[in-house]
Amino acid sequence: MAGHSKWANIQHRKGRQDAARSKLFSKLSKEITVAAKMGDPDPDKNPRLRLAVKEAKAVSVPKDVIDRAIKKSQAGDAENYDEIRYEGYGPGGVAVIVEAMTDNRNRTASNVRSTFTKCGGNLGETGSVGFMFDRMGQIVYPASAGDEDTVMDAAIMAGASDVESSDDGHVIWTDFEDLADVSSALEEALGDSLSTKLVWKPQTTTELDLEGMQKLMKLLDALEDDDDVQSVTANFEASDEVMDQL
Structure with missing residues (x-):
């Protein structure tokens, strides 16, 4: 476990208000459809779909939009991406x-x-x-989730590989194949995250x-x-x- 990093991850400013929000919802819906089509339509049996649904909920995608995206994956005329x-x-x-x-x-x-x-x-x-990048799992929690030691202890117990804590919050890193398991363990210890996803982390x-x-x-x-x-x-x-x- 290490300290702070200055790099800026650039799944950057999604917040260009309504137009950006609509576009983000569309991208997340597409990921849900693809994840459901590639595996089981039940998020509990499909780690990729579970993460996609969790990320959508984190940015307030409506439940009916999520359900519609999953159902779309089972339709015979669903697009192939x-x-x-x-x-x-x-x-x-x-x-x-x-x-x-x-x-x-x-x-x-x-x-x-x-x-x-x-x-x-x-x-x-x-x-x-x-x-020049590492494929990593990234889980973000607000500062209110706990102090640095509390989050560090939870991350170690969950099997995370690194934690970066600051006044803005906590960024927890995992090996990409461990993201679903670590995320579930952290959810039990710290509650819902602000974001849980696979990212490219610059070296x-x-x-x-x-x-x-x-x-x-x-x-x-x-x-x-x-x-x-x-x-x-x-x-x-x-x-x-x-x-x-x-």
């Missing part, structure tokens, strides 16, 4: 990973490549930046100034606006002063 990962570099040499679900690979690849090019980045081959980061951050955010926002894109992660960091100016 391919899961694809794109990798490349953004402005300032920042490494970027894009995860997508699509029913049309050519459309998605074309759109992602075009977005990188228009926003000053370069789309690379699969594997071109993936080695190193690239620090950007205000101009660099503005250029990078243009790329990340454009990628996240694509309906086929599920998540975008980049290995940047910036000072609090720069972030306050964005």
Whole structure:
């Protein structure tokens, strides 16, 4: 178990109000449908679906939307989605990973490549930046869940691999294959989490100034606006002063 990390995870600002909320609900619903279609439609028997439903509930996706997404997976005419990962570099040499679900690979690849090019980045081959990240489970709790020692003890008992605590809350890390089990154990000890998901955790980061951050955010926002894109992660960091100016 270790201390604090300065890196900024960039499943970043989902909160561009109503439009962003609607888009987020759509992405989470798609993940629920795919997870249910690939396994059992019962979340208790399907770890991926259980995590998808938990993440949807954490951002207040209505129960009827969740139920509808699960039922959609069992319909004979349900869409078939391919899961694809794109990798490349953004402005300032920042490494970027894009995860997508699509029913049309050519459309998605074309759109992602075009977005990188228009926003000053370069789309690379699969594997071109993936080695700079670790696939990890990330569980986030508010500061009110307990003090640093309480959360640390709960995380150790649950089998987590690391904890980062600050005034803003607690980030608990797990090996990606252990996320469902650790999450369930922590829920019994600490209650519901704010977020539970698989993420790409950067091994190193690239620090950007205000101009660099503005250029990078243009790329990340454009990628996240694509309906086929599920998540975008980049290995940047910036000072609090720069972030306050964005």
